[in-house]
Amino acid sequence: MSPTNYLLLSGLLFTVGAIGVLVRRNAIVVFMCIELMLNAVNLSLVTFARINGQLDGQVMAFFVMVVAAAEVVVGLAIIMSIFRTRRSSSVDDANLLKY
Amino acid sequence: MTAPPEVLPAGGAASAAWLLFAIPALSAVVLFLAGKRANAWGHWLGVGSVLASFALGVVIFVQTLGVAPEQRTTEVSLYSWIASGTLDVDFGLRIDPLSLTFVLLITGVGSLIHIYSVGYMAPHEGAEPSSDSSRRRFFAQLNLFVAAMLVLVLGNNFVLLYLGWEGVGLASYLLIGFYQDRPSAATAAKKAFLMNRVGDVGLALAIFLLWLELGTLQYTEVFARIGELGGGTILAITLLLLLGACGKSGQFPLQAWLPDAMEGPTPVSALIHAATMVTAGVYLIARTNPIYDLSATGRVVVALIGVVTLLIGAIIGCAYDDIKKVLAYSTVSQIGYMILAVGLGPAGYALGIFHLLTHGFFKAGLFLGAGSVMHAMNDDVNMRHFGGLGRRMPITFVTFGLGYLALIGFPFLSGYFSKDAIIEAAFGQEGWQGWVYGGAATLAAGLTAFYMTRLMIMTFFGEERWQKLTAPNGEHYHPHESPPVMTGPMILLAIGSVFAGFVLSAVGLNQWLAPSLGELEESTHGVLPHALVPWLVLAFSALGVLVAYLVVGRRPTPVERPEPVSLPVRAARRDLYANAVNESVIERPGIWLTRALVFLDNRGVDGLVNGLAAGLGGGSARLRRLQTGFVRSYALSMLGGSVFVVAALLAVRFA
Numbered sequence: 001m002s003p004t005n006y007l008l009l010s011g012l013l014f015t016v017g018a019i020g021v022l023v024r025r026n027a028i029v030v031f032m033c034i035e036l037m038l039n040a041v042n043l044s045l046v047t048f049a050r051i052n053g054q055l056d057g058q059v060m061a062f063f064v065m066v067v068a069a070a071e072v073v074v075g076l077a078i079i080m081s082i083f084r085t086r087r088s089s090s091v092d093d094a095n096l097l098k099y
Numbered sequence: 100m101t102a103p104p105e106v107l108p109a110g111g112a113a114s115a116a117w118l119l120f121a122i123p124a125l126s127a128v129v130l131f132l133a134g135k136r137a138n139a140w141g142h143w144l145g146v147g148s149v150l151a152s153f154a155l156g157v158v159i160f161v162q163t164l165g166v167a168p169e170q171r172t173t174e175v176s177l178y179s180w181i182a183s184g185t186l187d188v189d190f191g192l193r194i195d196p197l198s199l200t201f202v203l204l205i206t207g208v209g210s211l212i213h214i215y216s217v218g219y220m221a222p223h224e225g226a227e228p229s230s231d232s233s234r235r236r237f238f239a240q241l242n243l244f245v246a247a248m249l250v251l252v253l254g255n256n257f258v259l260l261y262l263g264w265e266g267v268g269l270a271s272y273l274l275i276g277f278y279q280d281r282p283s284a285a286t287a288a289k290k291a292f293l294m295n296r297v298g299d300v301g302l303a304l305a306i307f308l309l310w311l312e313l314g315t316l317q318y319t320e321v322f323a324r325i326g327e328l329g330g331g332t333i334l335a336i337t338l339l340l341l342l343g344a345c346g347k348s349g350q351f352p353l354q355a356w357l358p359d360a361m362e363g364p365t366p367v368s369a370l371i372h373a374a375t376m377v378t379a380g381v382y383l384i385a386r387t388n389p390i391y392d393l394s395a396t397g398r399v400v401v402a403l404i405g406v407v408t409l410l411i412g413a414i415i416g417c418a419y420d421d422i423k424k425v426l427a428y429s430t431v432s433q434i435g436y437m438i439l440a441v442g443l444g445p446a447g448y449a450l451g452i453f454h455l456l457t458h459g460f461f462k463a464g465l466f467l468g469a470g471s472v473m474h475a476m477n478d479d480v481n482m483r484h485f486g487g488l489g490r491r492m493p494i495t496f497v498t499f500g501l502g503y504l505a506l507i508g509f510p511f512l513s514g515y516f517s518k519d520a521i522i523e524a525a526f527g528q529e530g531w532q533g534w535v536y537g538g539a540a541t542l543a544a545g546l547t548a549f550y551m552t553r554l555m556i557m558t559f560f561g562e563e564r565w566q567k568l569t570a571p572n573g574e575h576y577h578p579h580e581s582p583p584v585m586t587g588p589m590i591l592l593a594i595g596s597v598f599a600g601f602v603l604s605a606v607g608l609n610q611w612l613a614p615s616l617g618e619l620e621e622s623t624h625g626v627l628p629h630a631l632v633p634w635l636v637l638a639f640s641a642l643g644v645l646v647a648y649l650v651v652g653r654r655p656t657p658v659e660r661p662e663p664v665s666l667p668v669r670a671a672r673r674d675l676y677a678n679a680v681n682e683s684v685i686e687r688p689g690i691w692l693t694r695a696l697v698f699l700d701n702r703g704v705d706g707l708v709n710g711l712a713a714g715l716g717g718g719s720a721r722l723r724r725l726q727t728g729f730v731r732s733y734a735l736s737m738l739g740g741s742v743f744v745v746a747a748l749l750a751v752r753f754a
Contacts, residue, residue: 021734030730091730098728 006047013040025090027079031072038068106193106319109173112158113194116253117177119155119202123148124246130239138235142220145238146213149245153206160199171196171614174255174319181258188316193255197615200452200608201252201382204459208374209245211588215467216241216366218584219474237277237364244270248375252382257306257316260383264302264347267376268295274371275363287362294356298346302383305339308332322389333390337397340387341404344380348434351408355677357431358415361423365470368423373430373466374459381437381455385448388616392444399532402442402525406539409435411675413546417553418671420660421480422469425554426462429506432543433458439536440521443528448616449609450520453600456608457513460599461505464592468499471585472558475578477570482557483658484568484576489559491578494586496559498593503555505596507548507640513600518544519633520604526627533626544636548643556652564658 013036020033042061049057083089109116126148130141137144163171172195180190192198220234247266254260276288306316312328313321325333344350349357360372371377384391384401391398412432419425433454440451473480475492489496505512508519522544526537565576580586609619627635663669670676725736 018738022731022738025731094730095728099723099726 003047003051006050007044010040010044010047013037013043025092027082027089027091030091031075031079035068035072038064105169105172107170107173109175109192109194112155112162113173114175115155116159116175116192116194119152119159119206119253120246120249122151122155123242123249127239127242127246130235130242133235135232135235138232141235142217142238145242146210146217148242149206149210149213152245152249153203153210156199156202156206159194160203163194163196163199168610168614176255185314186310188256188258190259191255191317192253193318194253195615196612197382197386197452198252200456200612202249204456205245205248205252205375208459208463208592209241209370211591212366212370212374212463212467213238213241215369215470215585215588216364218582219366219470220364233277237274240270240273240277241367241370244274244371244376248379251379255318257309257318257321260386261302261306264299264343264379267371267379268292268299268347271295271360271367271371271376274367275360277363277367281362284362287356287359291356291360294353295346298343298353298380301339301342301346303343305336305343308336308339318386322387325390325393330394333394334397337391337394338400340383340390341397341401344383344438345404346380347383348377348380348438349408349431350380350404350434350438351411352677354408354411354431355674355681358424358427358674361421361427365423365466365473368427369463369466369470372427373462377430377434378437378455378459381434381441381451384438384441385452385616388441388445388448391441392617395444398442398444400442402439402532402536405435405437405439405442406536407435408432409439409543410539410546411435411677413543413550414667415671415674416550417546418668420482420557422472422482422485422554422558423466423480425482425550426465426469429465429547429551430458430462432547433462433506435543436518436521436540439525439540443524443536445617445620446527447521447524449612449619450517450524452612452616453603453608454517454521456603457505457517457596457600460592460595461502461513464498464502464589464596465506467585467589467592468495468502471495471581471589472499474581474585476565476576477572477574479570479576482554483656483660484565485558486561486565486656487559487563488578492580494580495589498586498589499559500555501593502596503551505600507551507644508544508636509640510637511601513596513598513603516600516604519636522636523629523632526632527621527625527629529624529626537625537627537632541636541639545639545643548640549647552644552647553651556647557656560652562655564656568658 017033017035017037017040020036021030024030024033042064045057045061045064047057049055049061079089082094086093126144130137130145133141163173172193174191174193176189176191178190179187181188216234216237220237222234244267247263247270249263251260251263251267254263272288272292275291276284278284309321310316312332313324315321315324328336345353357372357377361368363372391401409432412428412430412435416425416428416432419428437451437454437458440447440454443450469480471492472485472488472495475488475495476485479485501512505514508515522537522540525540526533528536565578568576570576613619664672673679
């Protein structure tokens, strides 16, 4: 099977994730879309590792997963605390930090 | 020309000559700093310090008289004042006949005017004497003036002369503006200061030029080496010195400040703006006579300035109703005579100083008399409100009358000797100069007789017009004779006015001044014979008196100024348009220039800076709106940015 298909899938996932981040208001969904983008990149990293016959990309994918896990911990905690104070998980409601 | 006398070190009392100006200076400092504690006795300290100076001056004078004429020029160096590279100026004093003459005039007349001021500046009746600090302030400033004037005439170099020159300018400024609550006094003080500054620039440039060319500023060395310079340089120096003299002495074209200076208290007008400071220009030219000896063109300019000024002063003096301004223009005119005299060169230096001395007596006496009249008339100065005062104030009338006779050159009074001598010397010139100088001086003598007679008639004779009037403060006039502390100095000055001319010419003032000014040259081939001139002057003066009697004395004087009047009178009432010319030629362009510069500064320079700041601020205010607070729009801009960067990379890569 041609690695190009994996790259196409990766691009597709990334696009879905990016559009999700831009158009969705629910913080949890935005968060999930970010994960989708990360994993799309992971997929492309692994694919390139395969194409080039090196392990660098695969190692990088592991790193990304570790960092993403840590990020989830922090991110979900922030979303939880915002939800508790505002009774809302819409990212558009949390817009105090502006001009 | 005789060789300049040898300069000897001063000995005896002359070595203490620094005390002459140190005593009044110290007194001024005490009066300035002592505050209200000195209110009660400050004026007597001021009088005492000048009297002490006068006594010391007399001692030095007597000592100098005791030695041979060629040993009378002495110098004493007090300390090294400025030592900077090749510029080395000592604080040195020159005690010679010329400076001693001035010392005696300044401290002598100064003492009398100080005594007079004790009465004139006394707090008004009912006021607590110790609560009034204005008299103490007045004496402090008057002492400061005396000290500065003595520095001016005693210095043995141009820098010290300049120090005194500026010192008297400062004192004059302070005293003209003495009545600080009057806007007119403040304006007059500023005007005097600014117009003096024009002259001072000329003096400063002359000093710079001397330093540049000769590398020294000591009188002795400058005068010894002045012959090394080229004719053009000497002419430039003489003209710049003349500019300085014009500023200080109220000579054309810088005469307009002197009449306005009458805003000051009357003793100030008598001492500073009649007897001493305004004659500093005459002193300057007489002192630098070795320079003027070398430049005939420079002397002609000096004499012409004198001629123009003496005519201007005499003409304007005929039209004013303000008693002090008439006297002020009379002063302008008389100093014009002195400048004319020193402009005649070796034939006139001593005559200029002679007239300066006699003028110091009678003009100071006239001003003190005018002050006495004002004192009696609620500080009114308009002669149209006076009339018949001779019966009410006999002492003032007699002393003023003697000063008047001396000024118009009544035979054998002091003005007769000094002014006629100048006019004779003027006619003693050859060619057109003799006719122009002599003719103008004779004509002005007639005008002098006219305006002074007019002043006398309007003030002391005729109907008592003040009976029907009320003073500006609403009271009725109650003319009364002034207290003895004021009439005493007036009597002494009147005696001086009568006898000074005779005494000074009898004892040989010209020979006395010869070591400083050179021998007086008698002209032998003038345009008019010598014997004729006094009769001519006398005829003109008599004509002036007669015309004044016919025009003013025979008719009742209207209380209101008659309008309209003929063109010459209108011009004279407006100072022959001197102020108008100054305003249109100098003041208005200056104002326009300032406004243009202010506009350029506000709109141009400030506009650039402020515009930049406003542009940045406005741009930032708009740019700020990008921070919406919506995370998703930030994400969009990040995405857009990333896409742009990637696109740019790809474009570069595959281009």
